Amino acid sequence: YVLPGQPGVSPLQAFDQSLPAFIDGRDGRTLTRAGLRDAALRLAGGLKALGLKRGDVAGLWGFNSLEWVNAAYGCLAAGVVVSPANYAYAPAEVAHQLNDSGASLVFVDPALLSNFEASRQHLKRPLSPSRVILLCTVNHKPKGTPYKCLPEILAAPVEPEHFDGTACNETAWMSYSSGTTGLPKGVMTTHYNFTSQLQAANTSYHLDSGPNGDVVLGFLPMSHIYGLTVSLLQPLTFGAPVIVLPRYDEIPVLEAIQKYKVTHGLLVPPLILKFLYSPNTSKYDISSMRTIMSGGAPLSPELAAAFEKKFPGCVSIQGYGMTETTPGITAMNRTDVLGGDRQGWVGYLLPTYQARLVRADGTDAPRGQPGEMWVRSPSVMKGYHNNPKATADTMALGGWFKTGDVLIRDDKGWYKVVDRVKELIKYKGFQVAPAELEALLLTHPKLVDAGVVGVYDEAQVTEMPRAYVVAADGIAAAEHAALAKEVQAWVAARVAQHKKLRGGVLIVEAIPKSPSGKILRKDLRKRAQAEYEGKPAAR
Template identity: 30%
Template sequence: MTYAVTYQRMDGTEMPGRVSLSYAFTGSEKPLIGKTIGDMFDEIAEKYPDNDALVSLHQGVRYTYRELQKEVNKAAKGLLSLGLKRGDRVAIWATNIAEWVITQFATAKAGIILVNVNPAYRTHELEYVLRQSETQALLLIDRFKTSDYVKMLYEVCPEVKSSKPGQISSENLPFLKTVILIRGERQPGMYTWDEMLRMGEEMPDDVLCGVQCSLDFDDTINIQYTSGTTGFPKGVMLTHHNILNNGYFIGECMSFTEKDRLCIPVPFYHCFGMVLSNMACVTHGATMVLPAEYFDPVSTLSAVEKERCTALHGVPTMFIAELEHPDFKKFDLSSLRTGIMAGSPCPIEYMKKVSTLMNMRDVVITYGQTEASPGLTMSSTADPLERRVSTVGKPMPHAEIKIVDPKTGKMVPRGQPGEICARGYMIMKGYYNNPEATSLAIDKDGWLHTGDLGILDDEGYCKITGRLKDMVIRGGENIYPREVEEFLYEHPSISDVQVIGVPDLKYGEELMAWIKLKNGCNVTPEEIKEFCRGKIAHYKIPRYIKFVDEFPMTVTGKIQKYKMREISIKELNLEEVARIKTA
């Protein structure tokens, strides 16, 4: 698209002449898949019945596609036996275990909407998500490390303890009726996972078949929570069509086949695990390899070696932890070929190390967000290494990308920064029970406004240059300061608080809270952190705390967070970290 215009840059200067505008679309000879996830899963199971589908090393579990299909069908019928039906919401609060994957495909077959709950969530966040999503059933594990999930659920919904399984009645959580404990000793008010499967075995197959045949690929099948600048998390509604096609084309960009084996250390509750990993594998008949419940560098490297994995996913902090582990050179990674580094800005030097030292010569970057299922742009195995490490690639197949001036909404010339907008099959249906937030995110022409700043070059490659939003990305976790601020306001000694992100060598960014105390109050940084522990996820607890009398402000009274960040970088001696280049 080339026009003769006089264009005004974001800095106010004019640039006359003919310009090529920042719009890109990637076509494809391969059409979009017009099927539900359940139908596609059954096709793959029929085509590759004896292929390894799922290997959970930490559980000692191994399923072929035929075996996994049998477990998925039992779980789907079990959920239907509990009285759940198409369009109902079932939440899962668990780590990376085989049952998570089984539940993912079982809910899709039954037309039940899966609500992902972050295992790092604590009581405050769990209660909000269960209430906002109007969840009818919850699957959870008993505990992991220091997290006692059963105890936290009883705190949020004490009625569970005194209820018969499937008959919960709570004023606080009026929709919640059923809780299923995936593992551990039987608990009051809960079914066990095995009980649910036995119930499924008693249901005739044709009941599930009838339900599955009634589904539409435009049905919402998943709700994932992403934080918002206005405060609490928003539930992103994703359809079969969104997730299935995004996963398929992610696999295509990595040249996946039924012979590939993907090591998955990234969490399932996140799009990276659920879509970029699980769906990429299943749509190609490839193998999902789970090294551990939670990321551990040694378990990951060991899994690659033991299972001869051809691909490995991870956020930058995971790859850094693997590369810098003292035993790194002891592992045989020669089977690796490709994989994705995503979730937060990718340091260029580490991308090069992953490509060479880990033998991932075809490593790629994906950029996106939960609202886009999540992939929007992706580098390809055919791209030169320099392009793969310095950009986030081109629009994914069937996706449109444009860069606009955030003030005017008009497209900017190629090479000029602006807000990244996207349109296509991958864009969410909207935010659950939040039409106002949906209309702010997706404009009348169907463009998703990402809030990220980027540049589109003459060849259609995109580079991220910053964020319009205040979002902080810590080790792949998206954190919105407003949510943390709202929580900290509950502290009796805090008068005002502003939360920002500061650069960090290990996690990319860390949280910092600038706090104004109420008159006469005295509190230490450690006391602030202790107030947070057990109530919000550990990664949302500010690492740095600064007590102030005032915040930098404009003449109109708007707080200048960029100035807070500049001051903090200098005071914390983070100038060198702030200069690290990312793609």
């Protein structure tokens, strides 16, 4: 799965090796399938020459780029565990990951170099300059740097380590979870986790190769398991090229869609929102788009419907998963949803998964009723790195992995995500899913974004839902107080008694979100509680 074209081993050899695998969306530089294989094996040779051995860990910190792709595949070929870090991390955060993962070499994007230097003071194990490799071409190497850039360490190609079949259960990759519910956790993903996931996911998800085939948009951070699977690994297995962009920047993304006739967009809900409201989308020809896939956070049926209405011919599909499950648990194909009313649902179980929906009392929820999803699959991680307690906490008897998410299953076997167990707001005896209130708020004509959290009210001894919302352009600050009141009443008229926004409504500039598209509810909750205690909102 890693190195297309390995004769007799890879199912990928059927593809023409001169097909483009990854194209730099800014300057058009191309890595063909053969070129990628060669570059990966030469980097594996270079890593060996630097003294790295199978099982050693390399940190990988950068925006998406051809060098990032080369580093990832080179490490996989050398049996070196990749630990990719979020480009948005502050110096102390990246140092935490380098320390926790035990990285003995790090690839760094020159754009993050000053942050990397600042992180060095927090490193428990110093890295010598020869163990810091810059993710850029020789031409783009910053002047006066003591570090080599990736092409400078390429050496004679070596045979990939894991084709001897003994590496299946060795850790191949160590992504960190998003840190939505606590500190990010290092997730040990094995080669077998990847191969079983790719085989399973490819039974529902499909891309076409060839002249009129699919072209994939690759700006989601590949350091996150979602971007990794859907843009680094999966398109290669279908022979479809990926247009690599460093991150989401609206104009370069629109330009790339137009120039490369992109057919397949991998998105997260906040970006679908941006696409929907941006005045720029109509200035570019993006009619080549056939499918968008959303994952990582809830996509409401209303938002999916509004998107498909604005961009006819483009179908929205969803997948659901998590870092610990490599990541897909459920998925769907565009042909499953064409003409259907499956908006808001996350698809059906991938064939290598078994699932239960378990209620608080440990019994299985009846069909159509919510329960925490527990899964078993060869794609479930080996465990959390350096954290046996967290690993034990997520595993139930019988090898079931507890996802921490509440879902519903219908008669046809389709699933819908209600919310995270930990995010559910407990108002008196009732449970309120913030995602449901956020979806409703997004349908209000004067609002463009929303985040809901619970605030604790000491006097009433209960949590209450409180909404932070972003007003549409053109609504003056002076109108905000009236709008907040209006929204509170508008919601109250549309939901059950216990779901009313009793904790108040506040108009803000933006909802805090992670690059992988999640509302940072931890931050929002802290803010909400501080503001709530200081100034109780009207009930």
